[in-house]
Amino acid sequence: MGRKPSHPGAAARAGARSVTIKDLAQELGLSITTISRALNGYPDVGDKTRERISEVAQRLGYRPNRNAQRLVTRRTHNVAWVQQDNDRKFVDPHFVEVMAGVLRGARALNYDVVLTSETPEHEMSVYDRYVNDNSVDGFIVDLPRENDRRVSFLLDAGRPFVVHGRDGRPGAYGWVDIDNYGNFYQLARLFVANGHRHLAFINGDESFTYALHRRRGVDDALADAGLPPASVRVLNSLHPMGDAGFGLTQQALEDPRVTAILYSSALMAVEGHAAIVRNAPERPLAIATMDDELHYIDLTPFAGQFTRVRSSLREAGGALIAELVRQCNTPGPGRGVIVPSRFEVAAGLDPAPLAQPLPAARRQARKLQPA
Amino acid sequence: MGRKPSHPGAAARAGARSVTIKDLAQELGLSITTISRALNGYPDVGDKTRERISEVAQRLGYRPNRNAQRLVTRRTHNVAWVQQDNDRKFVDPHFVEVMAGVLRGARALNYDVVLTSETPEHEMSVYDRYVNDNSVDGFIVDLPRENDRRVSFLLDAGRPFVVHGRDGRPGAYGWVDIDNYGNFYQLARLFVANGHRHLAFINGDESFTYALHRRRGVDDALADAGLPPASVRVLNSLHPMGDAGFGLTQQALEDPRVTAILYSSALMAVEGHAAIVRNAPERPLAIATMDDELHYIDLTPFAGQFTRVRSSLREAGGALIAELVRQCNTPGPGRGVIVPSRFEVAAGLDPAPLAQPLPAARRQARKLQPA
């Protein structure tokens, strides 16, 4: 601050040289080695000297040139997030929520996040560039598919990275995930235990592992309860946004035997609720949804009506950056982290018309009936 | 690619030295000067030599070390976006939409975006750091208030920056904005011309200039038409997300004289529509909204019913990064850019019950009646 150039940009281009370690050395009559070591907390600097140095550094507004540091230390304190740019994905609120968590964590850990979008065709070239030009120390990979090419590439390149979700491959790599399989196994089991025999499951795109694992959880729960596969009708929303929740719910309602609907996202659950209110306000239906605690979506109006599996995506974001930074600082393979989920079971799980408020107390859950 | 380290991270930390300009020089029996000049397109390199160089560079997978380049050129090809981290702002879909545009443009211009979130209290220290440690070449500033401190700081620091919106100060700086004042002036004028005498305006937080300017546009239009200030009831949503649109619309409906509602965001308009359908399905109402062409929100169901002022936030994002890069490359002050808006006037502007489909043809707009 201080000087006022005639126009913005002048200082950046003209001779607005910022204060360097040499300036400090000159001012203090010390070598740049001592300055550097003092500022970086090495023990071989006298207490009085260290104090003089930090006083002058403060006064002159010294900030080490990041690029010089990066060049010599080979650490950038930058991580990359390469987002697919295909019009719809980017604005997915789930992504935004995770990103918010990552950014907050990065700030705390003194890392910066380089965010890039690229079309699927050129996506890998961005990874290739970042790996080879020393732009970043590591990568965050979101929304993996099975045997994701990004994971393959980064494993091969030997760079730190962490996946939000799992890509199904064996072997160690860094990831942060909820127990998608287990959560939906439990959910389906719970509904079966409460007498539901025909479920609809409005899931995401099962070419992504998160949705695939949820699907398997539901399928296995039904199979383990001795119910036929046809007990669940799975409807996939390829675009998590938009009107998928509404339309798919209407489809689900076509089967009169369906007494419960499971949603993979609160966004779709809320829209689905609207569809139910509109098309079948009197029909007894139980609803469960994954609740990622999106800051968009206010589920409080549905508090008593939706059974929820809650897990904060923002928290997952924090875990992602934490594991990535850990990898950057510690030799060894990446680690997997499970983020816990909390079940919040609605007051009554058995079918009830949504349009009416649910009675405060409902009868207890029936026992699981083996077929 | 190629070598397979025993675990991820090994290569990054261990001796996986990437190929440098010196390796090329060695391989080719040339000086590093010639390599550098060849690769950077200088004319004083023979054609045959240049070809040999790029062939070998290609074969060895040479990528210039970005940090070495940054150190010597003093250009990072990075720009910063510092986002306020206060739980709700970050997930604002308007922000995400602009960011998507910025990222797409940045990719095309070969720039990277460093995204940071910080609490309002510490926000300025991030700017301070980025200005002084050579992390970035410039800044993108979103959602300005009047006399925004970020603009003051960056003007003072003399760094390239561009504001999405204007902060009301005189003097030259870089910005990209729509004509908020003019758009809402026209909108209000149009409604008055169609006989509406009592409007509701569901606006954003007027401590942000975008909302303030819209408010002024509406106020001035009514004043110019000779209508008293009380002709418009302004309701401000401090949080653009959530249920603001629904609740504020209910408030707007309390005044039975209101025949038209103006919305500052399609998000609120859609919620408002739900409120109207629910609370006053038969009431004649005309609706207009700013349409930022959010990829979330599907306005097609309301195509005939909403009068829209359309302008793509994603496009604005592209203009932002374009102007910022221009500033980085050209001496001189920043420039202002107006992004155009398109009016799409609904078939019938005069009051009509929303619950019924509008007739295909309506009578012509009445002439403006001076008071």
Added chain:
DNA sequence: GCAATTTGCCAAAACGTTTTAGTAGGCTAT
């Protein structure tokens, strides 16, 4: 055929740090 110009290349300095390998000088233990 010779001077002037152009062409094609290069050595060395610079960017601003960190790190390595020291070195004086004072202190301790014997």
Added chain:
DNA sequence: ATAGCCTACTAAAACGTTTTGGCAAATTGC
């Protein structure tokens, strides 16, 4: 008294580029 060891500092190299200033050889102009 002396060998050995701390303490507090430093010179120089290194990181991997770009850029400056120059210099031979080839080409051109006359």
